Amino acid sequence: xxxxxxxxxxxxxxxxxxxxxxxxxxxxxxxxxxxxxxxxxxxxxxxxxxxxxxxxxxxxxxxxxxxxxxxxxxxxxxxxxxxxxxxxxxxxxxxxxxxxxxxxxxxxxxxxxxxxxxxxxxxxxxxxxxxxxxxxxxxxxxxxxxxxxxxxxxxxxxxxxxxxxxxxxxxxxxxxxxxxxxxxxxxxxxxxxxxxxxxxxxxxxxxxxxxxxxxxxxxxxxxxxxxxxxxxxxxxxxxxxxxxxxxxxxxxxxxxxxxxxxxxxxxxxxxxxxxxxxxxxxxxxxxx
Amino acid sequence: xxxxxxxxxxxxxxxxxxxxxxxxxxxxxxxxxxxxxxxxxxxxxxxxxxxxxxxxxxxxxxxxxxxxxxxxxxxxxxxxxxxxxxxxxxxxxxxxxxxxxxxxxxxxxxxxxxxxxxxxx
Ligand SMILES: C[S@@+](CC[C@H](N)C(=O)[O-])C[C@H]1O[C@@H](n2cnc3c(N)ncnc32)[C@H](O)[C@@H]1O
Numbered sequence: 081x082x083x084x085x086x087x088x089x090x091x092x093x094x095x096x097x098x099x100x101x102x103x104x105x106x107x108x109x110x111x112x113x114x115x116x117x118x119x120x121x122x123x124x125x126x127x128x129x130x131x132x133x134x135x136x137x138x139x140x141x142x143x144x145x146x147x148x149x150x151x152x153x154x155x156x157x158x159x160x161x162x163x164x165x166x167x168x169x170x171x172x173x174x175x176x177x178x179x180x181x182x183x184x185x186x187x188x189x190x191x192x193x194x195x196x197x198x199x200x201x202x203x204x205x206x207x208x209x210x211x212x213x214x215x216x217x218x219x220x221x222x223x224x225x226x227x228x229x230x231x232x233x234x235x236x237x238x239x240x241x242x243x244x245x246x247x248x249x250x251x252x253x254x255x256x257x258x259x260x261x262x263x264x265x266x267x268x269x270x271x272x273x274x275x276x277x278x279x280x281x282x283x284x285x286x287x288x289x290x291x292x293x294x295x296x297x298x299x300x301x302x303x304x305x306x307x308x309x310x311x312x313x314x315x316x317x318x319x320x321x322x323x324x325x326x327x328x329x330x331x332x333x334x335x336x337x338x339x340x341x342x343x344x345x346x347x348x349x350x351x352x353x354x355x356x357x358x359x360x361x362x363x364x365x366x367x368x
Numbered sequence: 369x370x371x372x373x374x375x376x377x378x379x380x381x382x383x384x385x386x387x388x389x390x391x392x393x394x395x396x397x398x399x400x401x402x403x404x405x406x407x408x409x410x411x412x413x414x415x416x417x418x419x420x421x422x423x424x425x426x427x428x429x430x431x432x433x434x435x436x437x438x439x440x441x442x443x444x445x446x447x448x449x450x451x452x453x454x455x456x457x458x459x460x461x462x463x464x465x466x467x468x469x470x471x472x473x474x475x476x477x478x479x480x481x482x483x484x485x486x487x488x489x
Contacts (some may be wrong), residue, residue, distance in 0.1 A: 248478040252485050253469040262455050
């Protein structure tokens with residue numbers, strides 16, 4: 081007989097319960113090849129709450145599924161990987177598309193939605209390019225709304241404070257010195273750029289789309305780990321937020337093909353998707 | 369394969385940079401100060417120079433000025449890589465014609481990102 085081993089840090093059951101909590105709150109599923117990250121990601125949460133094992137954590141969660149502990153678990157498990165000018169060509173195409181759309185409807189202020197904006201690099205990258213375009217060509221600054229489900233990510237995004245490592249990923253040095261101040265070893269976005277982005281808390285799987293239509297919606301590297309039914313419903317929400325003829329921009333590994341009829345590949349902007357003329361399906365407010 | 373000249377008076381930094389650059393598929397050459405670096409560029413100009421600021425014999429800044437004045441036709445891209453992380457230094461480097469700036473300590477992602485920005489990675 082095998083001798084009893086040391087107490088395990090995580091039972092499969094505990095990981096399942098935690099995975100279910102994440103999915104119920106955000107739609108995100110923990111892929112099998114990322115399950116190992118659960119323990120590492122939750123270590124600080126355990127420490128902060130005086131817990132030693134995931135089983136203890138699950139025990140505590142059973143009594144308070146909506147309390148601050150559950151929030152901390154969900155926040156810790158969300159993948160928030162991002163960088164300035166991520167897939168730089170895509171960000172530039174967004175600006176090109178905005179110019180084309182603006183030329184078609186002069187006088188109307190364009191609206192852009194960065195859905196799943198993480199700690200803010202994506203909307204700030206766009207804001208920098210549009211500011212430059214405003215100076216060089218008098219382009220009217222679009223309204224940029226940036227949302228995420230994670231309150232702590234949004235707090236960081238609003239503060240616009242980045243570490244030395246974060247500020248050096250994707251951001252050209254000239255833009256760094258133009259748009260950021262160096263304060264106590266961190267890089268802080270200047271107020272004139274910060275005021276160009278409105279950050280709001282928004283859950284793509286639960287909340288109705290923000291009010292008003294958007295010309296361009298970016299939802300990059302968010303849908304990857306949604307179950308397909310959830311993804312379909314999120315596409316409907318995104319469609320309900322997009323002006324007819326407006327554009328949806330997904331991450332490099334994401335597509336609408338075979339997933340929804342609400343968008344089709346854009347003929348003008350490679351890799352982008354266009355909101356079809358047909359009646360948009362009503363946005364579902366709740367998935368569960 | 370692109371060539372990167374790593375210019376730093378610290379052997380350890382050169383070794384770390386070499387290791388990262390080789391994983392990014394660069395051919396790496398090394399110089400211990402600005403003077404050696406200038407000679408290396410005059411003999412066989414690399415695609416990019418990773419340049420420390422404070423070095424004996426000739427500083428990174430003096431190297432950059434000399435490089436600009438040299439008759440080298442295909443000038444390499446110049447990426448500062450230094451512990452001088454203050455805004456005044458960074459602005460001075462840009463004004464002197466540096467293409468990019470890496471603040472130490474750096475990691476593989478930082479280096480790769482900056483080399484992509486200058487168009488050599
Ligand atoms: C990997 S990051 C991508 C950030 C950025 N869009 C990019 O491509 O660099 C994914 C972000 O989506 C957010 N997210 C996950 N599920 C969400 C949901 N149901 N509603 C809104 N945001 C969500 C996460 O909190 C995270 O900040």
